[in-house]
Amino acid sequence: MIKRILSKIYKIIFNFSASVFPIKSGVVLLETFNGKLPSDNPYAIYQELIKKMEKKNLYWGIKKENMREAKEKYPDLNLVPRFSVKWLWLTTRANFWIFNSRMPNWLKKNKDTVYIQTWHGTPLKKLGADIQEVAMPGTDTEKYKNNFIVEAKRWDYLVAPNEYSEKIFKQAFQFQNNVLEIGYPRNDELVNNKDNKQLRNELKQKIIGKESGRVILYAPTWRDDYFIKKGSYKFFMPFDLEKITQCLGKEDTVVIRPHYLVGDSINIEGYEDQIKICMNEPINELYLISDLLITDYSSVMFDFAILQRPMLFYPYDIEHYKEKLRGFYLDYNEVPGPIAQNEKDFYQFIQEFMSYGKFSQYEDKVHAFEQRFCQWEDGRASQEVTQVLLDKLSR
Structure with a gap:
């Protein structure tokens, strides 16, 4: 009961902060699979970002249980425990979010934060709103689909590896914002x-x-x-x-x-x-x-x-x-x-x-x-995403 109350208070404070405080120009928060070790598309983008932006402004959200391993494997990265006070501050005030999977729906995005969703694979299996039946604990089919759609509305940019994926992403996520037709940075x-x-x-x-x-x-x-x-x-x-x-x-x-x-x-x-x-x-x-x-x-x-x-x-x-x-x-x-x-x-x-x-x-x-x-894979996807950030910062 107490844990539930504290969680509710945390969410209220978080969303209040996202509504009130301005973004911090140039600050980037990256995450891989909701706090696993840095990898996949976000890490490929990070390796390009550190050539163009100040490293002190680039942060990684890491699950608390993964922090020890992350510090050992990535001692030079700015690692922040997910849901800590510092993570809350970064998430509400970051200029950019770069993630490869969904974030919790209760988490409110600052209106000036640019959310770049890289996703994590060309789909063979049905996903999002296209799934007919969800066999996962803690949710049902309609709730699962709705959560996907609500989340996708927050994405300002979505990275697509090919025309086939772009079509599916727009349909399965009901995505209507900007698609980056550049291939996957990890590739x-x-x-x-x-x-x-x-x-x-x-x-x-x-x-x-x-x-x-x-x-x-x-x-x-x-x-x-x-x-x-x-x-x-x-x-x-x-x-x-x-x-x-x-x-x-x-x-x-x-x-x-x-x-x-x-x-x-x-x-x-x-x-x-x-x-x-x-x-x-x-x-x-x-x-x-x-x-x-x-x-x-x-x-x-x-x-x-x-x-x-x-x-x-x-x-x-x-x-x-x-x-x-x-x-x-x-x-x-x-x-x-x-x-x-x-x-x-x-x-x-x-x-x-x-x-x-x-x-x-x-x-x-x-x-x-x-x-x-692999039609859009030209070896420059990480550079293309980095340029999106640089263009936003120059305005």
């Missing part, structure tokens, strides 16, 4: 380094401990029904570690990129030489070292397409996922690689790739996919 690194062999070898040495051998990246999507109960999640490994290692050469490596909530539940005991779990490494670094991507319904396919390397799709639960969870915007048969219908097919496709280094019949499809979904 600048991929565009600018896709042929950098020296960097690739350095990253392989750092991540898997060797430069030799091929790297296969398995990056499945997060499933809404991983959730069992608060603090408890399940994960299903759709292939046998013994069988997949039998498909590999001695120097080859499979890198598994699970969602951070389920990574600790994966047991690779006995296969550590050729199977690596990489939960914390920057995803772009994993892309750059990988010769083959294996995924299912994850939007990683759209970013990886920049590299124009082979992809294999293993949607082992596609009927359940399509019918029971979010559904798709895209006909799944349009994915740029072979689709393994079962575990036997999966191992056969792995063996084909290990023999030829590609899926010859899909090379044209990979190129067409890249042309459609």
